[in-house]
Amino acid sequence: MTSATKEYCVGIGMLIIAVVGWFVVIPAGIDLPSSVEFRALSPDFWPHVVMILLGICGAIVAVQAHFDRQRVGDSIEAATEEEERGEVQFEFAASAVRVVGALAGLFAAYFAIPHIGIAAAGVVLILASTFVLGERRLKYTVPLAIILPVILYMFFVHVANIPMPLGVFEAFR
Secondary structure (H helix, E strand, O other): OOHHHHHHHHHHHHHHHHHHHHHHHHHHHOOOOOOOOOHHHOOOHHHHHHHHHHHHHHHHHHHHHHHHHHHHOOOHHHHHHHHHHOOOOOOHHHHHHHHHHHHHHHHHHHHHHHHHOHHHHHHHHHHHHHHHOOOOOHHHHHHHHHHHHHHHHHHHHHHOOOOOOOHHHHHHO
């Protein structure tokens, strides 16, 4: 199976996940109040936004892969071309370790939130994620890791009026 075929399957898979999330998971998993003053504060608003974005990304990946498959063709020449371009083929075991490590990091962040707060857990999670994904330029990752969780925290606390845990930083409130 060539790279373009794999990408096409990933794109279609993303579309399927988005559709199932929209029509099955969100309605089954989110209880809606009888009335909501602002649509953006509805419990199902952001999950729907995520499903829309996932569907759009899946469609883009599938369409691009479809055109790559037509341009190059699913043949031995395509596989040879990929090898010549130096595309990295990951081993299943290494990929599985990355996925398990990412899930372990998410669980660790989840359980750390009550103790160190959501903003601090976000900083640590973003720094760890960017490092694991190969980004080593600290001049980009450190500001991103600090600014993004702080802005999200400020939005939810000050705009949406949703209390967020601060953990050990509760005294600074």
